[in-house]
Each structure stands twice: as C-alpha cells, then as structure tokens.
Amino acid sequence: xxxxxxxxxxxxxxxxxxxxxxxxxxxPNRNRLPEKLSCLMIATVGxxxxxxxxxxxxxxxxxxxxFSMGHFPAPWGNELRAGPLEAVLSLVFCTAMLLSLTGxxxxxAEDIAPKRRNIFCVLVNLLTASLLALTYTxxxxxxxxxxxxxxxxxxxxxxxKESPETVRAALRYLIMSLVxxxxxxxxxxxxxxxxxxxxxxxxxxxIQVLVATKSYxxxxxxxxxxxxxxxxxxxxxxxxxxxxxxxxxxxxNASSAIxxxxxxxxxxxxxxxxxxxxxxxxxxxxxxxxxxxxxxGLTAMIMGSVHALRQKNVKRMIAWSSVAQVGYIFLxxxxxxxxxxxxxxxxxxxxxxxxxxxxxxxxxLSNAAGHKKGLxxxxxxxxxxxxxxLGLIAGAFSMMGIPGFAGFASKLSLTLASFDHATVVWALSxxxxxxxxxxxxxxxxxxxxxxxxxxxxxxxxxxxxxLSYKISMFVFLALNFYLGLFCVxxxxxxxxxxxxx
Amino acid sequence: MNEELRRIWKxxxxxxxxNGPRPENEVIPPEPPPDLPFTRKPKDKYSRFHEAxxxxxxxxxxxxxxxxxxxxxYAGLSVLTCIVIVSLxxxxxxxxxxxxxxxxxxxxxxxRRYVEHGGHETGAQNxxxxxxxxxxxxxxxxxxxxxxxxxxxxxxxLGASRRNRAESELQPHTYEIGRNFLQRxxxxxxxxxxxxxxxxxxxxxxxxxPVILMMGCVVVINGHLSPGGGFSGGAILSTALILAANAYxxxxxxxxxxERTFIISSSTALxxxxxxxxxxxxxxxxxxxSIIPKGTIGNILSGGxxxxxxxxxGLIVAGTLYGFYALFSExxx
Numbered sequence: 001x002x003x004x005x006x007x008x009x010x011x012x013x014x015x016x017x018x019x020x021x022x023x024x025x026x027x028p029n030r031n032r033l034p035e036k037l038s039c040l041m042i043a044t045v046g047x048x049x050x051x052x053x054x055x056x057x058x059x060x061x062x063x064x065x066x067f068s069m070g071h072f073p074a075p076w077g078n079e080l081r082a083g084p085l086e087a088v089l090s091l092v093f094c095t096a097m098l099l100s101l102t103g104x105x106x107x108x109a110e111d112i113a114p115k116r117r118n119i120f121c122v123l124v125n126l127l128t129a130s131l132l133a134l135t136y137t138x139x140x141x142x143x144x145x146x147x148x149x150x151x152x153x154x155x156x157x158x159x160x161k162e163s164p165e166t167v168r169a170a171l172r173y174l175i176m177s178l179v180x181x182x183x184x185x186x187x188x189x190x191x192x193x194x195x196x197x198x199x200x201x202x203x204x205x206x207i208q209v210l211v212a213t214k215s216y217x218x219x220x221x222x223x224x225x226x227x228x229x230x231x232x233x234x235x236x237x238x239x240x241x242x243x244x245x246x247x248x249x250x251x252x253n254a255s256s257a258i259x260x261x262x263x264x265x266x267x268x269x270x271x272x273x274x275x276x277x278x279x280x281x282x283x284x285x286x287x288x289x290x291x292x293x294x295x296x297g298l299t300a301m302i303m304g305s306v307h308a309l310r311q312k313n314v315k316r317m318i319a320w321s322s323v324a325q326v327g328y329i330f331l332x333x334x335x336x337x338x339x340x341x342x343x344x345x346x347x348x349x350x351x352x353x354x355x356x357x358x359x360x361x362x363x364x365l366s367n368a369a370g371h372k373k374g375l376x377x378x379x380x381x382x383x384x385x386x387x388x389x390l391g392l393i394a395g396a397f398s399m400m401g402i403p404g405f406a407g408f409a410s411k412l413s414l415t416l417a418s419f420d421h422a423t424v425v426w427a428l429s430x431x432x433x434x435x436x437x438x439x440x441x442x443x444x445x446x447x448x449x450x451x452x453x454x455x456x457x458x459x460x461x462x463x464x465x466x467l468s469y470k471i472s473m474f475v476f477l478a479l480n481f482y483l484g485l486f487c488v489x490x491x492x493x494x495x496x497x498x499x500x501x
Numbered sequence: 502m503n504e505e506l507r508r509i510w511k512x513x514x515x516x517x518x519x520n521g522p523r524p525e526n527e528v529i530p531p532e533p534p535p536d537l538p539f540t541r542k543p544k545d546k547y548s549r550f551h552e553a554x555x556x557x558x559x560x561x562x563x564x565x566x567x568x569x570x571x572x573x574x575y576a577g578l579s580v581l582t583c584i585v586i587v588s589l590x591x592x593x594x595x596x597x598x599x600x601x602x603x604x605x606x607x608x609x610x611x612x613r614r615y616v617e618h619g620g621h622e623t624g625a626q627n628x629x630x631x632x633x634x635x636x637x638x639x640x641x642x643x644x645x646x647x648x649x650x651x652x653x654x655x656x657x658x659l660g661a662s663r664r665n666r667a668e669s670e671l672q673p674h675t676y677e678i679g680r681n682f683l684q685r686x687x688x689x690x691x692x693x694x695x696x697x698x699x700x701x702x703x704x705x706x707x708x709x710x711p712v713i714l715m716m717g718c719v720v721v722i723n724g725h726l727s728p729g730g731g732f733s734g735g736a737i738l739s740t741a742l743i744l745a746a747n748a749y750x751x752x753x754x755x756x757x758x759x760e761r762t763f764i765i766s767s768s769t770a771l772x773x774x775x776x777x778x779x780x781x782x783x784x785x786x787x788x789x790x791s792i793i794p795k796g797t798i799g800n801i802l803s804g805g806x807x808x809x810x811x812x813x814x815g816l817i818v819a820g821t822l823y824g825f826y827a828l829f830s831e832x833x834x
Contacts, residue, residue: 004787011786015779018646022771025653025764069639071785072622075611078639119657126650133643145643149650156654186590193597196606206606222593 002065006055010067010082010136013045013090014129021125024118034121035108039101042128046094053087057493064500066138074138075199081138085345085497088490089269093131093262095479096352097124100257103360103472107367111161111252120160123153127258134266140188140278141198143270147184151177151234154263157255158247169246176233176243183230190223191278200277211283221287227274228289235267237330238300241323245307249316253363256315257356260322265348268329272341276501281336294334294423298430300327305437313373314362317441318355321399324434325351331427332414339417342495347410349490350398350483354406357476358395364388364465364473365449375445380453385465387473389449394480396442401435406480409487411435517555624795625725625804633730634807634814638778641810645817649771652763652821659828660760699748706748713741717819724811725804731811735818742823751831754823760834763820770813777806 020041024034056063064083068074101108101124112120130150137143155177159170192198194216195206210216233240248256275284284290304324311317329351332344368384369377382389398405411431418427465473483490553561598605615632623631633641721734746754784791796803827834 008783008787011782015775015782018642019772019775021646022649022768022775025768067786069782069786070635071781071791072636076614076636077785078637116657119653122653123650126646129646139640141637142640142643145640145647148647149643152647152650152654156650156657159654159658190593190597192607194606196609197611216596216598219593219596222589 002055002059006052007065007067009048009052010080010086010132011069013048014080014132014136016041016045016048017125017129017132021122021129024122024125027118029114029118032117034118035101035105038121038125039098041125042094042098042101045128045132046091046098049087049091049094052082053084053091056082056084056087063496075197075202078142079138079199080136081200082136083497083500084493085501086135088349088493088497089135089265089345090132092349092352093135093265094128095475096261096356097128097131097258099472099475100254100261100356100360102468103356103476104252104254104257104363105468106466107253107363113162116160120157123157123160124254124258126153127157127263131262131266134270138200138277139198140191140200140203140274143273144181144184144188147234147267147270148181150263150266151181154259157258158251160255161250161252163250165246165250169243169250173243173247176240180230180233180240183226183233187223187227187230190219190226194219194223200273203278204280207279207283211286224279224284224287224289228271228293231267231271231274232296232330235264235271236323236326237296238303238323238327239296241300241304241326244323245311245316245319248319248322248359249313253359256319256363257359260319260359261352261356264322264326265352268326268333268344268348272333272344273501275333275336276341276498281338285336290334290336292334293330294336294427297327297330297332297334298426300324300330301430301434302327302437305434305441309437309441311441312375314366314375314378314445315359315373317375317445318358318362321358321438321441322351322355324438325355325399327434328410328414328431331430332417335417335421335427337417337420338495338498339420340414342491342498343410343413343417345494345498346413346487346491349494350406350410353476353479353483354395354398357391357473357480358399360469360472360476361388361391361395364469365392375448378445379448379451382449383452387465387470391473391476392449393446394477396446398480398484400439400442404481404484406483406487409484409491413487413491620798621795623804623807624798625807626798627725627727627730629728630725630730630807630811631804634725634810635805638806638810639782641814642774642778645771645774645814648817648821649767652767652824655825655828656760656764656834660834702748706744710741710745710748713737713744717741717815721811721815722801722808724815725807726799726801731814732818734811735815736822738815738819739822739826742819743826746823746827751827751834754827755834758820758823758834763824763834767817767820770816774810774813777809781806 020037024037027033027037064081064086066074067080067082069078069080071077108117108120126149130146130153133146134143134150137146151174155170155174158173159166188198191203194210195203197203197206207220210220229240236244248260251259275281275289279287281290301324304320304322304327308317308320308324311320325347329344329347332340332342332347334340335343364385365378365381365388366373368381368388372378394405398407401407401411415428415431418424418431421427598607602608615628615636619628619631619636620626623635625631625635717734717738717740719734720729720737721731724730724734742754742758781791781793783789793805795805802808824834
C-alpha cells in the first residue's frame with residue numbers, strides 16, 4: 001500500500017498551485033518576486049509528482065488510488081484519482097512549465113509591462129493548477145470548472161503582451177474557446193440527466209446499462225459528439241484550429257510555449273479520460289466516434305503541415321506544426337485500442353517537451369536577429385545564439401522523426417499501435433506523408449539558420465543568451481534525447497497507467 | 502492544318518500568360534534585380550489589362566467581389582449551421598427522460614442521501630448550501646477561482662492601460678458613463694451624461710442603499726439557513742456599490758473600495774477559503790477527526806465551515822461584479 005505522504009500529493013499539488021496563485025497579488029511586485037515564487041512552487045510540485053510516480057511504481061500490487069476531497073465518499077463528494085499515467089503527466093507538465101518560464105525570462109521582461117508581470121504569474125499558476133486538476137480529477141463537473149479556469153487564464157496570457165495582434169488573437173481564442181465550453185457544458189448536463197452521476201466510474205456503469213438495454217441511444221450519441229467537439233475546439237483539432245496560429249504566433253514566447261506545449265494537452269487528456277473511463281472503448285466504437293476522431297486526426301496531420309509550409313513567420317510556422325502534432329495524438333486516440341491511447345499519451349509527453357523548446361529557440365533566434373520574426377531574417381543566427389540554434393535543430397529533427405530524437409519514439413509507437421488496426425494502410429500513409437511534409441518546412445528553417453550571412457550579422461544585436469536560457473535549453477535538449485533513446489521503459493509505464501486509467 | 506492549330510494554341514497560351522500582342526511603340530520597363538531567397542515580393546501592378554495572366558485577372562476579380570461573396574456565403578452557412586445544431590439539440594431534448602419523473606436516472610442514491618441526511622451531516626438547514634459548500638466544496642472553490650481569474654484578467658487588461666486616458670479626460674462637473682469602448686468622441690447620442698447634483702437619484706440612493714446592503718448581508722449570513730448564500734448575496738451587495746457609484750460618482754466609492762482593496766479582499770477571501778477547506782479535505786481524506794463543530798441545525802452558528810465560506814464567496818462575488826462594472830464603464834476602479 002502506498003504511504004501517507006504520497007497519498008496526499010495529488011491534493012497537495014493542486015492546492016499548492018492555487019495558493020501560489022492567490023497569494024501572488026498580495027506580495028510586492030519587485031525584484032521579480034512573483035516569478036521566483038511561481039518557479040519555486042512549480043518546481044516543488046514537480047518534485048512531489050516525481051516522488052508520487054516513484055512510490056506508485058514501487059508500491060506492489062495496487063497501482064492507483066482514489067482520494068476523496070472531504071469527509072464524504074465519492075458519489076456524494078468530489079474525488080481525485082491518481083495512477084502512474086497521471087503522475088507522469090503532472091511531472092511532465094510541471095517540468096515543461098518551469099522550463100518555458102525560466103527559458104524565456106528575458107523575453108518576458110521585454111514583452112510584458114512591469115505592472116502586469118505579477119498578474120502574468122497569477123495566470124501561469126492558475127493554469128498549472130487547472131492542468132493538474134484536469135489530470136487528477138475523477139469527477140466530470142470538477143473537470144468542467146477547471147476547464148473554465150484554464151480557458152480564461154489561457155486567453156489572458158495571450159493578451160498580456162500589449163499589441164493589436166495579441167488582443168485580436170485573444171478575442172478570437174476566447175470566442176472559439178467559449179463555444180467549446182458551452183458544448184462541453186451542454187454535454188455534461190445531458191450525461192447527468194441520462195446517468196444521474198458525475199463521478200466517472202459511476203457514469204461508466206450507468207452508460208453500460210443504457211447501452212445493454214439500448215435505451216436513450218440518441219441523446220447518448222449527441223452528448224458524446226458535443227463533448228468531443230467542445231474539447232476538440234479547445235485542443236485545436238484541425239477544422240477547429242483556426243484560432244491557434246494567431247494566438248500562439250503573436251503572444252510572448254513564454255505564453256506560446258505554455259499554450260502549445262501544455263494547455264492543449266490538458267484538454268486532450270480530458271478527452272482520453274472521457275473515452276476510456278466514462279464511456280469505455282467498446283461504447284466509443286459502437287457510437288462510431290473512434291472513426292470520426294481517426295479521420296479528423298489524419299486530416300489534421302496533413303493540413304496542419306500544408307498550412308505550416310505557407311508561413312513566413314517562424315512562430316506561426318511552429319504554431320501550425322502544433323496542429324499537425326495534435327493530429328498525431330488524435331490518430332492514436334482514434335485507433336481506439338490500449339496501445340493506441342498509450343502511443344497518444346507518449347506523443348503528448350514528447351510534444352509537451354519539444355514544442356516549448358522550439359518556441360524558446362525561435363524566440364532566442366528572432367531576438368538575436370533584432371526581434372524580426374520572418375524566416376528569412378533568421379539567416380545565420382545560429383552563430384549568434386548557438387543554444388537557440390541547437391534547440392531549433394534538435395526540435396526540428398524531433399518533429400521530423402529522425403531516430404534518436406524524441407519525435408521518433410512516439411511516431412514509432414504510433415506506427416506499431418496502428419498495425420493492430422483495420423485501417424493500418426491509411427494510418428501508415430498519413431504518417432509517412434506528414435513526416436515528409438514536416439521535413440519540407442523544418443529542413444529549410446534549419447538550413448536558413450545555419451547559413452552564414454556576413455551582411456546581416458553586422459546588424460544583429462549581439463547580446464549573449466542568459467544563464468537561465470542556457471540551462472533551460474540544456475535541460476530541454478537532454479529531455480529530448482532521453483525521450484528519443486530510452487522511451488521503452490516510459491512506454492511500458494504509460495501502458496500500465498492506461499490499463500488502470 | 503497542324504501549323505495553324507499550333508499557332509492558335511500559341512496565341513491563346515500567350516494571352517493566358519499575359520504575353521498578348523503588344524503595340525509597336527511600347528517601352529518595356531527594365532527587369533527588377535533578382536531578390537534573395539525568401540524575400541519574394543508580390544509583382545508590381547500590371548499597367549495594361551492584356552498583360553495580366555489569368556491568375557492575376559482572377560485575383561483582381563476576387564479583390565473586387567471576394568468580400569461580398571464571402572460575407573454572403575458566411576451568413577448563409579452560419580444560419581444553416583445554427584438551424585442544424587438547434588434542431589439536433591431540440592430532438593435530443595425531446596428524447597430525454599421526462600422532467601421530474603420519479604423513476605428518472607437522476608433520482609438515485611446520490612440525491613437521496615443529500616435530501617435525507619444532508620441536514621445532520623453538514624449541519625446546514627439549506628440543503629443547497631450544504632451541497633455546494635460541504636459535499637462538493639471543491640467545485641465551489643473552483644467556481645470562486647473562476648471569478649477571481651476573470652477579475653484579475655479584466656483588471657490587468659483594462660485597468661492599467663486606460664487609467665491615464667481616463668484621468669486626462671475628466672471634466673470638473675459632468676462626466677460620462679458607458680463611453681464607447683473603442684471609439685471615444687465628444688458626448689453625444691447614446692452617451693449618458695450624469696450631473697452630480699441629481700436630486701432624484703440622490704434621494705432614491707440614500708433611501709435604498711442601506712436597505713440593499715442589509716438585504717445582501719442577510720442573504721449571505723443566512724446562506725446555510727434559508728435560500729441564498731454567497732453567490733446571490735454577493736450579487737445583491739454589488740448592486741448597492743454600483744448604485745452608489747452612479748449616484749455619488751466613482752470617486753466616492755474609490756475612497757473605500759479601490760483596486761488595491763479589491764485585490765486584497767478577493768485574495769484574502771479566497772485564501773481563507775483555500776486554507777480552511779484544504780484543512781477539511783485533508784482531515785476527511787486521511788480519516789483524521791476534524792475540530793470544526795457542526796452546531797445545532799437552525800442556529801446562526803451552525804453548518805461547520807459553511808458560514809465563513811459563504812462570507813468569503815460573497816466578498817469575492819460583490820467585488821468582482823462591481824469591479825467589472827467599474828472597469829468596463831470607467832476604465833478604472
């Protein structure tokens with residue numbers, strides 16, 4: 001049995017981040033105190049999650065546990081549920097969040113007015129808390145409440161940089177996101193009306209009874225479609241991804257990294273939980289939602305890359321590449337097998353580590369080129385900021401799926417998972433086509449960055465990257481290689497986690 | 502015949518590519534220098550129509566008619582999508598279990614325990630208060646945090662950037678409320694201009710503000726005994742603040758409730774909520790005896806943590822609603 005300290009970690013990590021968010025407006029806004037507090041709290045929660053993971057995997061037979069929030073047991077009170085998958089995801093979320101913040105400290109200081117910086121920290125803390133709550137919650141309504149916090153905080157960290165583009169992007173993001181929230185809300189109401197529960201396991205049992213007796217099938221299908229559509233809008237699945245490039249391309253680098261790497265993943269993991277824990281894979285297959293998700297995932301993989309090919313702004317290119325990567329994750333979910341969902345979770349982790357690195361690297365490079373974001377302006381910037389250049393190259397290789405880099409591991413596991421599936425030809429050809437398309441826009445970016453350009457280099461602002469930037473980039477690179485070379489134990493852990501999800 | 506066909510095809514091809522027959526005396530402008538890779542600029546506007554390729558002609562047509570076509574198509578598709586979704590949702594609602602039927606799935610052991618044992622388990626006479634602030638207090642904590650997030654975001658976006666402009670435009674005796682957010686012009690139609698010496702408004706406000714404040718406090722404090730609670734009581738309290746701001750001017754309200762007080766009160770209230778409920782969650786989950794007494798049902802001091810939590814929620818809601826009003830109408834609070 002798991003020890004008492006580890007047992008309280010899911011609850012403690014959510015509350016620590018909430019308390020950090022609440023106390024930040026009260027502390028003095030100088031000496032970067034709010035930022036230090038946020039980083040300290042996120043690091044603490046990351047270490048706690050690592051300990052939770054360690055004790056879960058070494059606790060013998062029981063891999064997961066429920067934690068009731070209060071004196072009343074689960075169907076009456078709220079409940080958290082933690083297993084290896086939840087622990088791994090919260091560890092990854094905290095690590096990526098911390099690195100996104102520390103890597104972009106200087107650009108955050110340039111982009112955000114000093115008065116707004118403590119509020120930015122409040123929002124980042126709230127985002128982390130909501131991601132942790134979405135990861136751990138076992139109650140659909142609690143998930144909805146934290147989706148709301150997530151939405152408002154995510155839109156605000158786009159608008160925190162004062163410029164016309166960010167305000168427009170934040171408004172677009174807010175409108176699309178609120179449509180998604182509304183759909184999720186309607187779906188939860190319908191599901192509650194049909195099942196009488198909000199706790200995921202009890203909903204699952206009630207849905208099994210409904211399906212067995214073939215009653216209320218039409219409202220059940222509609223509610224599944226609505227909740228999937230709502231969360232797909234929030235996680236930028238292709239036809240609903242029109243808000244993403246503006247929001248991720250125009251905001252400050254830290255916000256782009258957090259939004260692309262983490263905020264999307266919280267919603268995707270919620271979809272996975274709803275598919276796996278609330279409905280069950282056989283019901284999803286019966287209601288044909290797996291096919292819909294599979295086709296949308298395939299479309300996203302191709303169309304995201306096609307759009308990325310047409311971009312001239314490096315951050316928008318990386319943002320469109322996120323749409324393609326979200327497509328990979330949904331492809332894994334759409335396979336509707338345990339192996340597929342495990343591969344999707346591995347890709348969530350890989351993308352959560354690689355995409356913040358790419359945004360941090362792109363920010364460092366365009367900073368070296370004198371704040372120009374156009375791809376052609378980055379010519380030769382590798383020789384000004386080598387760490388950022390290395391980050392961009394490693395990230396690009398990872399997104400293309402070169403062996404040894406993180407992206408290869410998840411693409412390989414997606415391929416292996418698709419062999420069990422009837423539509424293996426479609427999955428394999430889409431994976432191949434998307435990889436080629438990825439190479440078509442990432443390789444030119446790498447070549448541009450590496451090309452010597454004597455004329456332009458004179459104009460570059462030659463200030464060296466800060467120590468925090470170098471350390472963050474080093475950790476990003478190390479994570480990238482770790483995931484690329486030693487992913488088998490991680491994948492085994494994720495599969496165990498998915499089995500007890 | 503073949504030659505003829507080829508000639509016709511070539512002239513057609515030339516016409517498509519913009520190389521049609523030229524007048525004899527035309528001066529051909531020199532070619533611009535070749536650009537660096539990645540810096541391809543759009544071609545200069547062609548001066549003669551026959552030089553335009555089909556693609557350019559298409560682009561020109563699109564420039565003139567595209568927006569209109571798009572807006573018509575957009576409006577049509579929006580209406581179509583709305584009709585489809587509305588009819589789908591209506592069809593779904595028609596299929597749902599009948600409202601209020603005793604054999605509905607929602608009438609299960611969860612509801613039964615709330616109704617039958619809610620009183621003595623939470624110590625609250627108002628079952629709804631016991632439900633949202635004791636059984637499912639974590640959700641309510643999240644809801645309060647949603648309000649806090651929204652208030653902090655609006656404060657960040659509107660507060661800091663609009664203060665300077667608002668100060669420079671204040672006039673000595675009159676000031677406008679409900680100024681247009683984007684276009685600021687002289688007060689005209691659609692802008693309310695309030696005078697500070699509005700006797701009717703003052704008398705009504707003098708009479709009603711104390712009553713509204715009392716009402717709000719009663720609703721908040723009796724949240725565990727009667728219908729109401731933090732959310733509704735806080736909304737009532739905020740209307741008193743909004744009325745005061747309209748009658749006496751925002752400066753009078755600023756004297757006791759400004760940005761700083763709002764931040765401090767909201768953060769402190771939410772912090773008290775987080776710490777007290779965190780203690781309750783911790784003891785509950787670890788099966789430790791909690792020191793918080795339940796009290797006797799029906800007394801004002803009963804219901805365990807529900808009374809202080811209602812006060813916290815009321816404070817947050819009142820501050821947030823007034824803050825939204827002040828920030829959106831005045832750009833400052």
